[in-house]
Amino acid sequence: MSRMNYEVAVLGGGPAGITAALSAARNGAKTIVAERYGFLGGMSTAAMVYPWMTFHSASGKQVIKGIAQEIVDRLMALNASPGHLRDTIGFVHTLTPYHPEVYKALAGRMLKEAGVDILLHTSAIDVKTEGERIDSITLYNKSGVSTLSANVFVDATGDGDIAAMAGVPYEKGNANGKVQPMTMKFRMRGVDVAKVKRAMQDDPSNFYEKSLTSELDRLPVTGVMGFYAQWKAAGLPVERDGLLFFVGPNEDEVLVNVSRVSGLDPTDIGDLTKAEFEGREQVLLLESFFRERIPGFEKASVSAVGAQIGVRETRRITGKYVLNGIDVLDGRRFDDVVARSGYPIDIHDPEGSGVTANFIREGGAYDIPYRSIVPIRTTNLLLAGRCISTTHEAQATTRLTPSCMAIGQAAGAAAALASSLRREVESVPILDLQERLTAGGAELGLTK
Incomplete structure (x- = not known):
C-alpha cells in the first residue's frame, strides 16, 4: 500500500473543494x-446545478468575492459566462450563468497553476484516527488502495463523509429526519426563448409574484418560475407547484429544475439508487409535457441529463457553533466571520410539494462564523460546503454554490494556517485568517 504525505488534503473536488484547495x-x-x-x-x-445563485444580497450588494469571483472573471474571459445578471424570477437579485464543460477544464487549470496535486476517480473508503486527530485516510482508485496523510484535512465531500467516518456527530433533515428532495436536472435545446418571454409578458399572473415581467423589454430572460395553469391542468405525478427553469448557456437552451424525488435518504445506497431511476423516468415525462403544453418548447428536446441526481441535503456535521435560521434572517454578524451570504432560506418541502422561502432582514446578508466549519471531537479537520454545522433551516441557504465557494476558500486558508503554525484547527488566529481572506482586495465581502 502506497502512502502519500501532504500539509493539506482536500477530499472532494466540487465548488467548495476547488476553492479550498x-x-x-x-x-x-x-x-x-x-x-x-x-x-x-x-x-x-455532475448534477447540472445551474446557474450559480447568488453572489449578492437582495439589495444588490456583492457579498461573495474572492476566488469565487476570480472563477467567474476567468469564465467570462473564456466567453463561458456573461457574469452576474438580474434574476428575472425575482427570487434573488442576481444569478450567474456559466458553461459547465469550460468550468471543468478551468478548475483543473487553476489548481495546476497553484501547484495542487489532483487525484480523479478516487474515493475515500476509510478514516484512521488517533484520539481526536485524523491520522490518515484510505483511498481507492484504479491503482488500488493507498494511504493519505496530512497535517490538516478538509471535508468537501458534500455529504460529510470524512467527518462521519471519523466519528464526528451529525444531524440529518428536519424534525422528522426528512431531508429536502432530490432533483434530476436536465437541459433542453431548441427552445424559443422569445416565445417564453411573450408568455410571461402576456399573463404575469401565471408566474411567480416577484417575476420581473414588467422589465423584460430591457432585461434578458434568465429564469422562469410559473406556468402554473399548464402545470395544474397536466396533473403530473411530480410534487411541484409549477415549473422552474433557467436560460443558457446557449441561446436556445434551458436548464430544467422540476423533477422531485422525495422521502429518500441520499446517504443510503438503496434509496440513492432508487432516486436515480425515478429521476430519469421523470425527465422523460417532463420532456413530453414541455413539448405539448409550454409555449416555446414545441420543437425542443432533452440534450443532456445529470450524471447523477442533484442532492440538496444530507449530513450536517456538528461543529463548535450551529448556525441557525434566526442568525440568517436577522443578518447576524459574528466576530469570527469567514464568509458571508445573501441567499434566503429556501426549503423544498421534504414531505410535500411546496417551497418555503424566508428572506433576510432589510435585503441584507448574514455571516458564516469560523466555528461552524470546525467540527467537534476532531482537531485537524475542517468542513467546506453544504455539510457545515447548521440547522435544517440555515442549511437551506449555506448549501448554495456561491456560499459553498466562499466557505471553501475560508477552510483552505485556515487549513494552511493551522498546518504552518502546527496548531489545532480550533486555535487558528482569527484575525490572521480574516486578513488572509481580505488581502489584496480579493475579499469575500468581509468588512473590517
Missing part, C-alpha cells in the same frame, strides 16, 4: 485534492 495552496501549503468523478465541479457539473 486553491486557497490552501496559495497560502503556502503542499496540497492535494481527491475527487470521485473523472472531472471536477461536483453538483455544478
Whole structure:
C-alpha cells in the first residue's frame, strides 16, 4: 500500500473543494485534492446545478468575492459566462450563468497553476484516527488502495463523509429526519426563448409574484418560475407547484429544475439508487409535457441529463457553533466571520410539494462564523460546503454554490494556517485568517 504525505488534503473536488484547495495552496501549503468523478465541479457539473445563485444580497450588494469571483472573471474571459445578471424570477437579485464543460477544464487549470496535486476517480473508503486527530485516510482508485496523510484535512465531500467516518456527530433533515428532495436536472435545446418571454409578458399572473415581467423589454430572460395553469391542468405525478427553469448557456437552451424525488435518504445506497431511476423516468415525462403544453418548447428536446441526481441535503456535521435560521434572517454578524451570504432560506418541502422561502432582514446578508466549519471531537479537520454545522433551516441557504465557494476558500486558508503554525484547527488566529481572506482586495465581502 502506497502512502502519500501532504500539509493539506482536500477530499472532494466540487465548488467548495476547488476553492479550498486553491486557497490552501496559495497560502503556502503542499496540497492535494481527491475527487470521485473523472472531472471536477461536483453538483455544478455532475448534477447540472445551474446557474450559480447568488453572489449578492437582495439589495444588490456583492457579498461573495474572492476566488469565487476570480472563477467567474476567468469564465467570462473564456466567453463561458456573461457574469452576474438580474434574476428575472425575482427570487434573488442576481444569478450567474456559466458553461459547465469550460468550468471543468478551468478548475483543473487553476489548481495546476497553484501547484495542487489532483487525484480523479478516487474515493475515500476509510478514516484512521488517533484520539481526536485524523491520522490518515484510505483511498481507492484504479491503482488500488493507498494511504493519505496530512497535517490538516478538509471535508468537501458534500455529504460529510470524512467527518462521519471519523466519528464526528451529525444531524440529518428536519424534525422528522426528512431531508429536502432530490432533483434530476436536465437541459433542453431548441427552445424559443422569445416565445417564453411573450408568455410571461402576456399573463404575469401565471408566474411567480416577484417575476420581473414588467422589465423584460430591457432585461434578458434568465429564469422562469410559473406556468402554473399548464402545470395544474397536466396533473403530473411530480410534487411541484409549477415549473422552474433557467436560460443558457446557449441561446436556445434551458436548464430544467422540476423533477422531485422525495422521502429518500441520499446517504443510503438503496434509496440513492432508487432516486436515480425515478429521476430519469421523470425527465422523460417532463420532456413530453414541455413539448405539448409550454409555449416555446414545441420543437425542443432533452440534450443532456445529470450524471447523477442533484442532492440538496444530507449530513450536517456538528461543529463548535450551529448556525441557525434566526442568525440568517436577522443578518447576524459574528466576530469570527469567514464568509458571508445573501441567499434566503429556501426549503423544498421534504414531505410535500411546496417551497418555503424566508428572506433576510432589510435585503441584507448574514455571516458564516469560523466555528461552524470546525467540527467537534476532531482537531485537524475542517468542513467546506453544504455539510457545515447548521440547522435544517440555515442549511437551506449555506448549501448554495456561491456560499459553498466562499466557505471553501475560508477552510483552505485556515487549513494552511493551522498546518504552518502546527496548531489545532480550533486555535487558528482569527484575525490572521480574516486578513488572509481580505488581502489584496480579493475579499469575500468581509468588512473590517
